[in-house]
Amino acid sequence: MDASTPTASGTVAPTPAPAWAATTRRLTDYLSRDFLGGPRPWKFSWVINFQKAGTFPVLLLLMWHYDNWSMAAWVYLAMHGSYGLVWILKDLAFPDPSWQVRVTILGGLNGFLAVLGWYWVFGWLLISGSAAPAYPLPDPLWFCLSISLCILGCAVMIAADAQKYFTLRLQRGLITDGMHRYVRHPNYLGEMMIYGSFALMVWHWLPVVVLAWVWLGLFAVNMTMKEASMSRYAEWAAYRKRTWWLVPLVL
Numbered sequence: 001m002d003a004s005t006p007t008a009s010g011t012v013a014p015t016p017a018p019a020w021a022a023t024t025r026r027l028t029d030y031l032s033r034d035f036l037g038g039p040r041p042w043k044f045s046w047v048i049n050f051q052k053a054g055t056f057p058v059l060l061l062l063m064w065h066y067d068n069w070s071m072a073a074w075v076y077l078a079m080h081g082s083y084g085l086v087w088i089l090k091d092l093a094f095p096d097p098s099w100q101v102r103v104t105i106l107g108g109l110n111g112f113l114a115v116l117g118w119y120w121v122f123g124w125l126l127i128s129g130s131a132a133p134a135y136p137l138p139d140p141l142w143f144c145l146s147i148s149l150c151i152l153g154c155a156v157m158i159a160a161d162a163q164k165y166f167t168l169r170l171q172r173g174l175i176t177d178g179m180h181r182y183v184r185h186p187n188y189l190g191e192m193m194i195y196g197s198f199a200l201m202v203w204h205w206l207p208v209v210v211l212a213w214v215w216l217g218l219f220a221v222n223m224t225m226k227e228a229s230m231s232r233y234a235e236w237a238a239y240r241k242r243t244w245w246l247v248p249l250v251l
Helices: 017-032 044-065 072-091 105-128 141-170 186-202 204-229 236-242
Strands: none
Touching: 017 105, 017 204, 044 072, 044 105, 044 236, 072 105, 072 141, 072 186, 105 186, 105 204, 141 186
8 A cells, every 4th residue: 555646757866765664664574474484375465355354244243242232333343344345345456566475374474463453353342342432422423423534534545546556557657646646645544544433433542552553663664665765756856845744734
């Protein structure tokens, strides 16, 4: 999920990535792709898709196990479960090339246990009653806010990934229009909106900790490395000057 439209531009010497970002990327790549070596029986996309496709049945099973058929549980199932199915459709229509790499057995397990599996914990907290959220607004208004954020995030993420995928099939280069006109990493913004909406529904400190780890330890590193890569394009400096990292007028 990287952000980069093409222009018939030349290239220049890229700006080196910050040492902290490069080091963190090497570490996470080793842990999630190459850990301890050995056979590489699966693609990383298969690990991701297992979690995404499994979310709906896992949440439904939790609802049955805890006999929780509350409105909050149904809303969370619709949001998180449907997002997983949307991801599968996206992967079938325009798969992200970066996820197609084959990984070791322990690398795939690390990727699931360190990040992906924690997303199921969000639903468990809410459905099991461990979170017992006391929302700061009336429930219908809070549900509306969370659902709206989730839907908008899905639209942003899918539009950005589709633009990148189909544009770069025709011409390599710097993407500077469409979803990338004002924000350099709209796909990450969409993902953050989606998982932020899940955290709003759960309203517990643990999702905040998990998302802080993912957004700072993974997303921020990926975006920083991508910007270093995009700096090889001659028009990068002008594009960077007139755009925002994630949120216009904010960040």
